[in-house]
Amino acid sequence: MANILIAEDEMSISNLIKMNLALVGHTCAQAFDGNSALNMANSFHFDLIILDVMLPGISGFDLIPHLNNVPVIFVTAKCGLEDRIRGLRLGADDYITKPFETLELVTRVDVVLRRTKAVSHSFEFDDIKIDFDCKKVFKQGTEVNLRPKEFDLLCALVKNRNLALSREKLLEIVWDYDYEGDTRTVDVHIQKLRKKLDIEERLKTVYKTGYRLEV
């Protein structure tokens, strides 16, 4: 998918971001200080840079004007409104404060990539091809008839693939409401997806957590 540079001085957090982004199919490079971040950004092509504000050497705020308009998401422990506004005003595409949730990170990265058109229009695994633009799913070349909610559910699972999504989260993403009670709707739709696409092995139930599409 996308090629992402992670500029973060804290090894543990840098690796955390890298591992999570790798799950959903992004390739990541890491820089641990401002100077190497600048060098890498100028030497290679990146679709997105995840930038810590407090980088040794050159701070994230100072770095941003030299990044040739590559989309930037700030990740920082500074949660003050002032810093947020400053970051966004400098041209950052988004702003994530520590500590963050994996899903939040993945979603924000996805949103920024989609806005900058660096996201692919289709996704394939096994004998299944999903066309996001036409909202169609093909299995062995023939179209599978999915209902709109089933398609949305499949998209959510694909975008957060290899990550377990709780029923509540799926309800929130696909059905667009915070609703505690009706998680069975999710179960029913998951069953339908498994049956229609024959992905019992891929679409797993994770114990006490939810569902995960493993690709």
Add this chain to the structure above:
Amino acid sequence: MRFWHKTYILTLILFLLCLNTGIMTLAVYTYQKNVETIEASATAEQHYITRSFENDYQSMLNAGGMANPSLLMQSYGNHYESKGISLCFEKDEKTVFSNIKFEYSLSKNSLMQKKIDDVRYIFISTEICNGEYDLVYVKNVSELDSEFKTLMTVYVLTALTVSVFLALCLFFVLKRLSVPLDKLRLTTEKIEKGDFSVRAEEKGKDEFSLLARSFNAMLIKIDEQMRSLEIDAEKKQMLVENMAHELRTPLTSIYGYGEYLEKAASTEEERIIAAKYIVAETARLKKISDILLDTAYVRENRFEYTEVSLGDLVSDTVYRLSRKAEENGVTLVENVTESSVSGDKTLLSMLLYNLTENAIKACKKGGKVKISCAHYQLVVEDDGKGMTPEQLTHITEPFYRTDKSRSRSEGGAGLGLALCKQIAEAHNAVISFESVPEKGTKITVDFTS
């Protein structure tokens, strides 16, 4: 009502009261004197008339027996009428001659004043010619009244003029005098609105300027106090922010890797990496919490004093840090002259350990850290990167790091020197820092004070 209004009104009333009482007393006294003078002259005149009448009457008797005395009386009456004097001769209560044109009643041998038809007269009655006749002398003294009127007019006009003049003068003088007070009031109003930079005017040497002076002194004090409070609040805010930041980093890792373990489709190897990070970051949190607890421990003074050998302290620290120094390629040099101080051994060793560890971190490969003790002093010297004077003022603040971007590659939470300072303070010792950027830093802990 303003103070100067009150002063004005009260002074004016008092003054007018005194002035007018004075003038009135003077007027009445003058009038009394006039009356006395006029009465005296009337008495003298009456006496004169009596004497000359008695003489004439006697010579008439001597010359030709008893002529009609009323003729003599009439000639006297006529003569004096032109001078505004009326006479009345009585014999045995019966009027022999009178040119008095109005009713009156008067006892014998008396003097009185009376107003008849708005004209004032003086009446004097005496016996003449050895009691043969009674003479009543009546003189028109209306000039007394008119004089009094003129006098009063003059006095009242004077009083009025003086009063008005005084009222005006007093008004302007008091208003002028109250100007500094008014200015002071305006100053306090500005302060009330939050402007502490204003100062009162300190002109002159009267009470107002003295007040202004002490007022300004008070303002300066308050201003200082507020500023120091602001700085304190800022420092506290900074501490909280730094602490939040310092806690957030490990928290983010722990949370993130926990979530990763929970949700991600991961290999065994990845799970182990995640778990290792969780353990390592938890240890870091523990370290921060330990130091915070140590800080609290020192602050509450719960420690035991014993005789601590500084030499042992130095050797012990060098021993504990020798491996770390070796890893960093730094040489540790000790220079001990035996000396001992009274203190808590654990805390003092914590202090020296922290200072030495910082010195090692500040050095490049091949650097040298010298730890020495002599006569109530501990000295840690390094030839590392040093600090600017600006950085020196902040280094004992909790969570402060000399690198603005807070490189944590050297480990530590930025709490070490804050703790050191507290330990030193608990031992009544003074930590002083001398540093030159790129040359090195010298830290002295002095226990002599």
